[in-house]
Amino acid sequence: MPEYRTHEYDVLVIGAGGAGLRAAIEASAAGVKVGCVCKSLLGKAHTVMAEGGVAAVIANVDDRDNWKVHFTDTMRGGQYLNNPAMAEIHAKEAPARVLELEAWGALFDRTKDGRILQRNFGGHKYPRLAHVGDRTGLEMIRTLQDHGIHQGIDFHMECTITRLLVHEGRVVGAFGYFRERGQFVVFRAKAIVLATGGIGKAFEITSNSWEYTADGHALAYQAGADLIDMEFVQFHPTGMVWPPSVRGILVTEGVRGEGGVLRNKDGKRFMFEDIPENYRNQTAKDEEEGWRYVQGDKNANRPPELLTRDHVARCINREVKEGRGSPHGGVFLDIAWIKSRVQNGEEHIRRKLPGMYHQFKELAGVDITQEPMEVGPTCHYIMGGIRVDAETQMSTVPGLFAAGECAAGLHGANRLGGNSLSDLLVFGKRAGEYAAKYAQELAIASVGADDQIEQAAAGALAPFGRPDDGDNPFRVQRDLQKMMQAHVGIVRTETEMLAALPALDELEVRASSVPVEGNRDYNPGWHTALDLGNLLTISRAVALSAIYRKESRGAHFREDFPEKDPEAARYNTVVRRGADGSMVLETTPVVPTTEVQKAVIEEMG
Amino acid sequence: MGKATFQIWRGDATNGRFEEYTTDVGDGMVVLDAVHLIQAEQAPDLAVRWNCKAGKCGSCSAEVNGKPRLMCMTRLDDLDLTRPVRIEPMKAFPLVRDLVTDVSWNYAAKKKIKPFKPRKPDAADGTWRMLQEDIDRPQEFRKCIECFLCQNVCHVLREHEKFDEFIGPRLFVYSAALEMHPLDVENRLSDLKKQDGIGYCNITKCCTVVCPEHITITDNAIIPLKERVVDAFYDPIARLFRFARSE
Numbered sequence: 001m002p003e004y005r006t007h008e009y010d011v012l013v014i015g016a017g018g019a020g021l022r023a024a025i026e027a028s029a030a031g032v033k034v035g036c037v038c039k040s041l042l043g044k045a046h047t048v049m050a051e052g053g054v055a056a057v058i059a060n061v062d063d064r065d066n067w068k069v070h071f072t073d074t075m076r077g078g079q080y081l082n083n084p085a086m087a088e089i090h091a092k093e094a095p096a097r098v099l100e101l102e103a104w105g106a107l108f109d110r111t112k113d114g115r116i117l118q119r120n121f122g123g124h125k126y127p128r129l130a131h132v133g134d135r136t137g138l139e140m141i142r143t144l145q146d147h148g149i150h151q152g153i154d155f156h157m158e159c160t161i162t163r164l165l166v167h168e169g170r171v172v173g174a175f176g177y178f179r180e181r182g183q184f185v186v187f188r189a190k191a192i193v194l195a196t197g198g199i200g201k202a203f204e205i206t207s208n209s210w211e212y213t214a215d216g217h218a219l220a221y222q223a224g225a226d227l228i229d230m231e232f233v234q235f236h237p238t239g240m241v242w243p244p245s246v247r248g249i250l251v252t253e254g255v256r257g258e259g260g261v262l263r264n265k266d267g268k269r270f271m272f273e274d275i276p277e278n279y280r281n282q283t284a285k286d287e288e289e290g291w292r293y294v295q296g297d298k299n300a301n302r303p304p305e306l307l308t309r310d311h312v313a314r315c316i317n318r319e320v321k322e323g324r325g326s327p328h329g330g331v332f333l334d335i336a337w338i339k340s341r342v343q344n345g346e347e348h349i350r351r352k353l354p355g356m357y358h359q360f361k362e363l364a365g366v367d368i369t370q371e372p373m374e375v376g377p378t379c380h381y382i383m384g385g386i387r388v389d390a391e392t393q394m395s396t397v398p399g400l401f402a403a404g405e406c407a408a409g410l411h412g413a414n415r416l417g418g419n420s421l422s423d424l425l426v427f428g429k430r431a432g433e434y435a436a437k438y439a440q441e442l443a444i445a446s447v448g449a450d451d452q453i454e455q456a457a458a459g460a461l462a463p464f465g466r467p468d469d470g471d472n473p474f475r476v477q478r479d480l481q482k483m484m485q486a487h488v489g490i491v492r493t494e495t496e497m498l499a500a501l502p503a504l505d506e507l508e509v510r511a512s513s514v515p516v517e518g519n520r521d522y523n524p525g526w527h528t529a530l531d532l533g534n535l536l537t538i539s540r541a542v543a544l545s546a547i548y549r550k551e552s553r554g555a556h557f558r559e560d561f562p563e564k565d566p567e568a569a570r571y572n573t574v575v576r577r578g579a580d581g582s583m584v585l586e587t588t589p590v591v592p593t594t595e596v597q598k599a600v601i602e603e604m605g
Numbered sequence: 606m607g608k609a610t611f612q613i614w615r616g617d618a619t620n621g622r623f624e625e626y627t628t629d630v631g632d633g634m635v636v637l638d639a640v641h642l643i644q645a646e647q648a649p650d651l652a653v654r655w656n657c658k659a660g661k662c663g664s665c666s667a668e669v670n671g672k673p674r675l676m677c678m679t680r681l682d683d684l685d686l687t688r689p690v691r692i693e694p695m696k697a698f699p700l701v702r703d704l705v706t707d708v709s710w711n712y713a714a715k716k717k718i719k720p721f722k723p724r725k726p727d728a729a730d731g732t733w734r735m736l737q738e739d740i741d742r743p744q745e746f747r748k749c750i751e752c753f754l755c756q757n758v759c760h761v762l763r764e765h766e767k768f769d770e771f772i773g774p775r776l777f778v779y780s781a782a783l784e785m786h787p788l789d790v791e792n793r794l795s796d797l798k799k800q801d802g803i804g805y806c807n808i809t810k811c812c813t814v815v816c817p818e819h820i821t822i823t824d825n826a827i828i829p830l831k832e833r834v835v836d837a838f839y840d841p842i843a844r845l846f847r848f849a850r851s852e
Contacts, residue, residue, distance in 0.1 A: 044656045107786070138661065138750065146720065244632060355661070518650030521652075523649075
């Protein structure tokens with residue numbers, strides 16, 4: 001047997017971003033023993049980078065807002081592939097989850113009368129995003145972290161899980177290693193919550209950090225769970241494009257929420273030229289009306305810059321492709337222009353968007369209070385993920401729960417900005433609650449799967465014994481990213497995507513023979529070699545699902561099938577591991593909308 | 606594109622040296638880009654922490670040409686590339702390997718600080734009212750990304766290693782955010798004086814200088830906390846009053 005230490009928990013939470021922390025806090029509150037594993041240091045998870053805000057119907061700024069509007073916005077944004085039960089729970093519970101953060105010490109920006117201020121965001125009918133300047137994610141993760149460390153949770157920092165242990169059809173634990181010295185660890189647990197975030201490191205231009213290697217998606221897949229909607233990868237319309245080293249870093253949608261506009265090289269606000277049918281009666285008819293909207297005029301409709309992310313990203317892509325882009329292959333995002341409309345404009349911009357001001361000033365040498373930014377689409381989020389029960393967040397494998405980005409269902413074909421931070425809170429809490437309940441009701445101990453521990457240990461050590469063939473893990477990862485960006489990126493065609501499959505085969509061969517240098521002490525080469533397996537598995541799931549869906553919907557845009565197909569509105573794609581170990585793709589009917597929900601959607605228009 | 610040379614600390618606590626690497630450098634690159642390039646092409650086992658690469662997570666703290674910096678926010682064109690750029694780990698914390706240090710002490714020390722304790726909700730809707738001007742100051746402190754550069758340069762920790770008696774600038778900022786939070790009713794002054802060792806700070810302001818978030822650590826956080834501690838424990842009239850009461 002390999003050497004490893006063992007920890008025993010009722011509930012093990014894998015991931016310590018917003019969803020993981022919220023799940024761990026809730027599980028611990030239920031009185032069970034909770035462990036929480038984070039791949040980085042505590043407080044550094046991807047939530048920390050979220051900027052714009054958290055969507056919740058507190059209706060402090062516009063009292064016409066209510067859960068029905070939020071529910072309808074979410075469903076429309078997701079092109080009705082969402083699980084409506086999740087969209088309803090989310091809209092109804094998000095306000096309580098946000099207010100709870102305030103009770104734990106969060107300090108959101110305030111309205112004049114001292115309540116939580118809310119801002120406009122793409123696809124949200126009313127100003128709905130509670131925020132702190134443009135560092136909302138930092139406020140949230142720090143609040144959860146500082147509250148969480150006093151709740152009796154064991155945190156295991158810089159620990160990576162490489163395998164879930166499954167015995168007699170349910171999860172019984174997880175195997176992993178600590179980055180510091182490479183020691184192995186086995187967590188025995190009655191229930192496991194996956195909260196590992198996304199897959200952004202499968203793409204070349206991405207806003208995601210090194211951690212985002214599809215771990216939870218792949219762990220669940222290997223354990224036999226269903227993944228759904230994997231074709232839906234969100235490209236955020238505004239990432240930095242220049243200089244090259246910062247390409248992909250996020251520029252918050254909050255810039256547009258505060259009045260920022262998109263222009264092409266001719267100075268034209270091109271977003272006015274292409275407004276989707278289902279948003280026409282909600283969109284401003286001219287620039288003046290758009291400005292009035294961001295200033296809070298309740299009779300005005302939103303400017304087209306605040307259409308959903310999938311649409312804005314495609315319009316930017318089109319401008320660039322047709323030769324109307326900015327010098328470095330993006331378009332211009334201009335917030336400086338509002339100086340002509342607001343008093344103390346420079347101060348106002350710096351106060352509302354301090355992070356963006358510093359980011360551009362320090363990394364690009366651009367003063368956003370004086371000149372426009374250059375922006376272009378960047379891989380940001382995956383709507384698809386682990387199929388879960390709407391109420392409990394349990395996956396199709398008993399005892400395995402998922403929340404946050406690695407789970408699927410809430411966002412359908414496209415996620416609205418701000419709905420991720422609320423997703424984390426609402427479903428993180430539910431996952432923790434029901435995982436604790438599951439663990440409490442389970443009479444059997446979590447044992448068995450010793451053979452899997454041995455396999456996992458052998459697999460983790462395998463890269464060290466390989467002969468030097470001149471390749472290295474970083475090169476394999478980079479080639480995968482370039483390939484996925486080119487073949488399964490923002491605009492897709494059948495031919496391109498079919499070419500991705502043999503390319504993935506080839507990369508898999510390279511990944512399985514790639515050698516690593518050095519030893520087990522904090523060795524990023526080794527860690528990357530182990531992450532490759534997850535990235536490759538999930539890249540294939542994305543490619544297969546995208547090939548299957550022969551239409552354009554939400555974030556999935558196919559040049560060869562540019563229209564929506566009403567038939568394709570009836571299913572979600574499902575990927576799972578077949579009995580022979582190969583990847584199986586099938587479809588499942590979308591979760592039906594109840595009569596009440598239908599009436600709500602009708603009523604809200 | 607040009608080339609530049611980097612001297613990077615390689616090794617662990619017992620054995621290490623600077624290794625020299627030459628790599629391509631281009632427009633707008635930051636130090637972390639160069640480290641990644643070296644890692645990808647020449648030294649795959651080069652240990653370095655990073656996450657967001659945008660100055661938001663505070664993971665990639667190191668010392669660049671002797672200055673404590675976030676590597677992701679240090680542009681190469683601000684450095685003299687005619688000479689080798691020297692990159693080494695933070696010195697105040699135990700070395701794990703290469704550029705990675707063991708910063709777990711900061712997490713343990715934070716846990717000892719009394720957590721947020723709000724007063725009862727007093728608005729009709731079961732929440733609170735807080736004015737923006739009342740939270741501007743704690744919001745400044747809550748910008749902290751926990752990069753621990755301030756801890757790294759604080760001589761009380763770096764030179765005098767008072768890790769058992771002193772919590773350092775980061776955690777004074779954390780304490781100040783709690784103490785100045787309009788809803789908080791906890792009292793941390795006795796802890797600040799005794800277990801947290803605020804008296805050790807002699808206001809050299811090194812922490813403020815290195816803060817990548819430009820938090821005015823000394824003036825806005827530490828000095829007001831010192832004043833509160835002095836008011837509570839060293840005010841002669843209050844002392845006399847306390848003495849009289851204890852008789």
